Amino acid sequence: MTLLNRLAAGVAAFSLVALPIAVQAQDAAVDPAAAKAAAKARAKQVAAWKAQYGPGPYPDEVEAFAQTREEKLREYYRVLYYDGEHNAVLNYERLGLLAMELGYYADAEKAFDGALDRIEAFYGKDKQAEKATSATRLEVNKDFKGEPYERAMAYYYRGLLYLRKGDYDNARASFKAAEYQDTVSADESFQSDFALLTYLQGWASHCAGDGSQAADAFEQAAKIDAKLKVPGPNDNLLVLTEIGHGPVKATDGQYQEKLVFKAGPALPENGAIVTLGTGKTTRAWPLVPAADLYTQASTRGGRAIDGILNGKAQFKAGLETTSTVVTTVGSTFAQQMGGNALYAQGIGAAISMFSKSVRPSADVRMWDSLPSGILVGTTRWGAAPAAAPAAKGKGKGKAAARPSALRPQDWSMPPVSMAYRRDSDMLDLAGVKPMSASAGKCGIVWARSRSVATLPAAAPGNNDKVALARKKDKDVWAKDEAFRAKLR
Amino acid sequence: MVKLRYAATAAILGFAVAAGPVLAKKDRSHQAVDLDPDQRGVVSGVGIEGQDLGRMADQMVRDLMANPEISDRATPPRIILDSSDLRNQSSQRIDKDIITDELRGKLMNAARGKMRFVSREFIAAVERERALKREGVVDTGTTGLTRATAGADYKLVGKITSLDSRNNDTGMQERLTVISLEMLDLEYGTLVWNGTYKIRRAGADDVVYR
Secondary structure, X not given: OOHHHHHXXXXXXXXXXXXXXXXXXXXXXXXXXXXXXXXXXXXHHHHHHHHHHOOOOOHHHHHHHHOOOOHHHHHHHHHHHHHHHHHHHHHHHHHHHHHHHHOOHHHHHHHHHHHHHHHHOOOOOOHHHXXXXXXXXXXXXXXXXXXXXXXXXXXXXXXXXXHHHOOHHHHHHHHHHHHHXXXXXXXXXXXXXXXXXXXXXXXXXXXXOOHXXXXXXXXXXXXXXXXXXXXXXXXXXXXXXXXXXXXXXXXXXOOOOEEEEEOOOOOOOOEEEEEEOOHHHOEEEXXXXXXXXXXXXXXXXXXXXXXXXXXXXXXXXXXXXXXXXXXXXXXXXXXXXXXXXXXXXXXXXXXXXXXXXXXXXXXXXXXXXXXXXXXXXXXOOOOOOOOOOOOOOOOOOOOOOOOOOOOHHHOOOOOEEEEEEEOOEEOOOOOOOOEEEEOOOOEEEEEEOOOOOOOOOOOOOOOHHHHHXXXXXXXXXXXXXXXXXXXX | OHHHHHHHHHHHHHHHHHHXXXXXXXXXXXXXXXXXXXXXXXXXXXXXXXXXXXXXXXHHHHHHHOOHHHHOOOOOOEEEOOOOOEEEOOOOOOOOHHHHHHXXXXXXXXXXXXXXXXXXXXXXXXXXXXXXXXXXXXXXXXXXXXXXXXXXXXXXXXXXXXEEEEEOXXXXXXXXXXXXXXXXXXXXXXXXXXXXXXXXXXXEOOHHHO
């Protein structure tokens, strides 16, 4: 049973016992004996929690915080609150995506801001970072900041939320920052190869009315991925849908010292068709594949910490070899010399025990709710205003008058539905209800083939022992308490 | 052997006694503290930060006040100073109002009546009040009625741009942020003032986060 499961059980138990205690406390106003009994019961409960959760936070505190949040997000908020800074970026990212899917956009914005503020801040050499490099400590000791593809996706979602509100400047800033995360790739050919992010910068510029910037970005995106065609000059609706499950982190190597990425579980959908409007105005078209998250995750190249983990692994291998040599060769030599072989075996066992304490395993905490692919499309929606008349006498032979751009008041978002398919076969897969909004000149539709609501509230890859051990460090505890105070 | 144990125990005790006050002095708390908004904060990256706003506004106010076309007119010019035409083309998410609010506040204090600031952000509130006055629901106030609300002579416009670079060998990240503001003549379309503020900042994460 993981720590978080136990916490959830604790919350449930707390709910069951809270009422009788409250009743007792109410009665205690007139009965000192009952007040004493209630205080004693409370002290007993706190002592039990202290044994289970260390210094806390305890289920009553977690629950008091969670009750102030939307019911469908509470489980995620509980995890965020309990984990503190250690997994704050990861928990914020997962919470943000769930909130976005469920339509709690204010929660989603705050969550992604929480993650991005930490991604943007420089994490210096603190105790936890030192622990992550220590031979006898796991990498998972460090606060989670995520791999570049995860950081880029946090910016991507924040950018979509800005588009939803019609804040095109900050949307463009988010997509730019997302693309910047992709420049970390060791291999130059994979730097800035996340074409969708460049394309979305272009879209944000297009909506902001920055034509030349938009053209530059669209041209750049098409150079990276020829499938990404330049939107029509008067397109005002962006459609994005996400399919499948994203890349999975795993470990490889003799001592799990290598972080590797595997494609997410195979799912049937590999395409989508969006349908806008109803009746005569209905328009449907297939969306274009624009991003493959597994490619983004797996082409980053080596991490700086890989060298440290590799060093730990070599150290561990060296100790194991030494232990074997001391035990077998040393024993034989001692016996031949007429000595006691137990000494050599004892030394060998001690070295073997020490080698077991060396921990080179890579950190596999991951943002598991990401998709495997993103599809995109744009269109112009809304009745076209009258085209500007061509100049008199010079109209013939010149370019025809182009329809003018739509103003926000000229149109409204149509009903949207998404159908998923495998190649040309339609699938019986409804996906999640699309986010559909227009706050400025442009509108946005965002959908997913798979809901993130089915995932557990706690992210995979966490280490309960490390999490509990962190709480015993006063500095870390104070940092986590400050984090929780800000959340409340 | 016994002497050695005593010596070791004494050494440990001695260290503990010596280190005790030092450890006790170390501030382990992370409770909220008040920070000077013009000084660098405890959390920082390579983008625009709190301390930049004050410095930038100070520089821009000095520049603007030294411009006779704006600050030395017989009739104080009317200026719109809000974020509606301040474009963020940088890679940093930012609430642009924080820049224009800081600038407007400092400029209003420094101008001492040499400039008038026209608010368009809350024009709906003005229109509501004007309607109530004209309908006789409320009286005319102390300044009387005017034919229309104030038109503006100038508007602050500008851009925030940035250039990011990274050294993948060292993990060092660098960003040059340029905030370029201009005063646009709303009748002629000419620019009567330009001010540029640059921030160049670099930093790197600990190796475990790169």
